[in-house]
Amino acid sequence: SQQGEEDPQALSIQEGENATMNCSYKTSINNLQWYRQNSGRGLVHLILIRSNEREKHSGRLRVTLDTSKKSSSLLITASRAADTASYFCAMRSNDYKLSFGAGTTVTVRA
Amino acid sequence: GAVVSQHPSRVICKSGTSVKIECRSLDFQATTMFWYRQFPKQSLMLMATSNEGSKATYEQGVEKDKFLINHASLTLSTLTVTSAHPEDSSFYICSADAGTGDYGYTFGSGTRLTVV
Numbered sequence: 001s002q003q004g005e006e007d008p009q010a011l012s013i014q015e016g017e018n019a020t021m022n023c024s025y026k027t028s029i030n031n032l033q034w035y036r037q038n039s040g041r042g043l044v045h046l047i048l049i050r051s052n053e054r055e056k057h058s059g060r061l062r063v064t065l066d067t068s069k070k071s072s073s074l075l076i077t078a079s080r081a082a083d084t085a086s087y088f089c090a091m092r093s094n095d096y097k098l099s100f101g102a103g104t105t106v107t108v109r110a
Numbered sequence: 111g112a113v114v115s116q117h118p119s120r121v122i123c124k125s126g127t128s129v130k131i132e133c134r135s136l137d138f139q140a141t142t143m144f145w146y147r148q149f150p151k152q153s154l155m156l157m158a159t160s161n162e163g164s165k166a167t168y169e170q171g172v173e174k175d176k177f178l179i180n181h182a183s184l185t186l187s188t189l190t191v192t193s194a195h196p197e198d199s200s201f202y203i204c205s206a207d208a209g210t211g212d213y214g215y216t217f218g219s220g221t222r223l224t225v226v
Contacts, residue, residue: 003153033214040222042116042203043154045214088153090214096142096207098215100154 004089004101012107019076021104023089024069032065033090033098034074043088046074079108112138112208116218123194123225131189131221133204139184140206144215145177148201157202160187194225 004025013019023032031050035043049056049065049072056063062075076083089101113136123129133143141162146154158168158179166179176198178190191198203220 035214035217040201040220042219043205043217045216048214097156097159098144098205099156100146102153105151 006101010105023072023101025091029091035088036085084108112216114216114218120222128192133187135185138208143187143206146203196225
């Protein structure tokens with residue numbers, strides 16, 4: 001299964017600022033999902049965007065998908081200290097498997 | 111919402127022993143569950159797909175005799191790390207598709223395995 005690439009690897013921002021992270025993948029997908037992981041914990045699903053969608057919003061989250069470039073971005077607006085975590089994109093292929101990106105570690109400074 | 115319960119959360123075992131990790135879907139039936147392994151500060155690597163009532167399918171490079179998967183019911187999948195060695199120390203996470211449309215997959219809270 002493919003693995004995605006994410007950038008940046010790490011991001012440090014001030015509370016209230018926006019955080020943007022990008023994900024690229026190699027093969028066709030059914031949908032792309034973003035997850036958050038706090039240190040040493042399981043993953044929490046944030047948002048899912050289908051292959052025929054280009055943009056989606058959920059609260060302070062905005063995700064885009066460009067299937068022609070095989071890339072996606074996640075924007076977190078007005079960040080909070082509680083947003084400090086690792087963020088992973090995950091590509092779902094037609095065989096229902098999820099393949100994860102390398103992850104972006106976000107630190108929000110108070 | 112859908113919940114996947116994973117136990118134990120932490121386990122320390124001696125080299126050569128076997129360890130069983132359980133993954134339960136609490137409020138939905140899961141015909142398929144997935145097992146991942148995660149090394150520190152790295153991404154999740156899919157190890158195998160657990161199928162209720164049939165054999166698991168393993169990803170390339172994953173030893174099926176080392177990582178035994180049993181999915182005996184629609185709510186329980188187990189991963190047994192057999193004859194564990196220090197290099198098997200890792201964070202293991204299971205997930206399942208609750209079929210909730212746009213809500214992605216539901217993950218367990220993970221198991222930190224340390225082999226000494």
